[in-house]
Amino acid sequence: MxxxxxxxxxxxxxxxxxxxxxxxxxxxDSRAVEVVGxxxxxxxxxxxxxxxxxxxxxxxxxARVSDTVARLLxxxxxxxxPAA
Numbered sequence: 001m002x003x004x005x006x007x008x009x010x011x012x013x014x015x016x017x018x019x020x021x022x023x024x025x026x027x028x029d030s031r032a033v034e035v036v037g038x039x040x041x042x043x044x045x046x047x048x049x050x051x052x053x054x055x056x057x058x059x060x061x062x063a064r065v066s067d068t069v070a071r072l073l074x075x076x077x078x079x080x081x082p083a084a
Contacts (some may be wrong), residue, residue: 002063004055006039007032016040019050019069021058034058039072048076 003024010016019037022030036058037050050073059065065073 002033002058002061003066004036004058004063004069005066006068010042014042016042019055019072021063024064037072048072050076052078 001024002021004019004021005028006017007020007022007029008015008017009029017039018032018035019039020032021034021036022032034054036054038047039049040047052073055065055073
């Protein structure tokens with residue numbers, strides 16, 4: 001089963017995370033199927049960059065979202081599309 005969850009990167013005491021689509025049984029930092037966003041809790045203000053279109057695509061295809069990523073989706077404002 002695929003999960004959308006965080007993978008930790010960054011230096012010691014300065015975490016940075018990638019939001020990844022990965023097999024549930026894999027280790028936290030193993031090879032991901034796709035990187036769908038970034039999260040930097042150290043920066044002020046916190047940086048949350050999510051590709052909502054790709055996340056929705058993976059959810060439609062059966063991926064489950066972790067609790068933390070679900071919280072990030074609620075907290076980060078959706079990017080409005082420019083009027084054509």
